[in-house]
Amino acid sequence: MTTIKLHNTKTRKREDFVPIDPKNVRMYLCGPTVYDRAHLGNARPVLVFDVLNRLLRHVYGEEHVTYVRNFTDVDDRINETAQKRKAAGAEGTLEELIHERSNETIHWYHEDMDALGARRPDHEPRATEYIAQMIAMIEDLIAKDHAYAAEGHVLFAVDSWKEHYGSLSGRSVDDMIAGARVEVAPYKRNPMDFVMWKPSPDDLPGWDSPWGKGRPGWHIECSAMAKELLGEQFDIHGGGNDLMFPHHENEIAQSCCANDTDTMANYWLHNEMLQVEGKKMSKSLGNFFTVRDLLDQGVPGEVIRFVMLSTHYRKPMDWTEKKREEAEKTLRLWNDPDVVGFVTAHDKKPDRDVVEPLLNDLNIHGAIAELHKMYKEERFEQLIRSATFLGLPAGNGEFFMRLKALEQTQNWHEAGEELKFYAGKLNELRGEAMQTKDFSAVDSFRKMLLDAGVEVKITKAGAEAIPTSDYDHSKLEPLE
């Protein structure tokens, strides 16, 4: 049996992955809060766990994996947009406008992640559809003295689980209190107690509960949805490492106390953060951008995917222009119909050489290195199958043409036709020059083409003129 090794945050060690039930391997990933377009950093966990999802299905069978990724659609930023729209005269109730904003954002999210080649999870629960389960869980926690209601809030009492709380992130309750810089709400018994339910302001919608009209805290959402869809205990829980504390820590506390278990998930996987040109992506630094921004700039989703997968998930990854270029170059080679052929892989079974590195804590870059070898050794059939498995394009002539078209003019075919005449002229001049040994006319003609942003290739078959992204028709001198 093939064994997958994964670095478990819980133990800080690389461990053999042993599923609870090989017939149903269960994985939960914390999904986005749907208040706006996904930024580039949001794409990292999606792609990392997309590969893990593919790998699990490869090892355990397509039908033996359940992958859940939630949508958090309870959020002040969603409400804000809805309120603004209402103030601007939009039709419908505030509730409707809020729902509309969530729907809109979820639609964008799907569009963008689809473009990156991420397979959709089996379930994509929305928090607002699981309020009843959350309330039930909270009631249960109160009954078990792990939580208490105060001033319309319900808080989890960390002291009731003091010996376990903090074990994932390696902190103790006492340490955390010592280092805490947050202002403590007066109704908290312990400064580290966190909110599971809070009252809704009068001007915002909420749900009826035993503690009055209100809404759930962020952490209880994941606990409730994971339990409902994956059971009290499941195999893998993932997310960005910024979620390790407090989000995941709180999930564990809620779930274990409510379910009377000592474990929520057996394996916790956390991806490192994304940086842009060496710095953290932030609006103030001006290096903040969304996946959509890149796609609109003409960066193919496949290229974004390739760059993202090139760095191991537990290392900080830097998005740079140079990487984008290299990725594009590589994918161009792998998809050149003249070299690789023009094939669609029906069989998505990856080669053993590509699976091997993946088994070792998702060494995706190692797998990509194998793809390079396959290309070099002209094992194109393997290349196509294996790349397809990783969600990367290979042997896809359509993609190749798309890349070409992108880096060339807005109307590549038109320019190509036009340039045929120039290529012909160049051939003519060369033919003459071969006789006279005077190449000055050839060189100056070629320089004119280069200045106009035309790439000139000379092969045995003759000269070829190809427009580049700098192609400027007006710089071409008319042919007599």
Next chain:
RNA sequence: GGCGAGUUGGCGGAGUGGUUACGCAGCGGAUUGCAAAUCCGUGUACAGGAGUUCGAUUCUCCUACUCGCCUCCA
């Protein structure tokens, strides 16, 4: 201050207790009127110090530096 991750050749980026990463760039060659493109070949590395070991880039400890989290940001 607390917790965690990282530090590999010009750049990106894997991996290993003793052996080739891989890609890009560079260099040499083939090809070419000269180039470009392409093909072939090729050099350079494991932050610093101490320890364990027959032997460490790989294990342990210390130091330095970088980054993240501790603020419902993946």
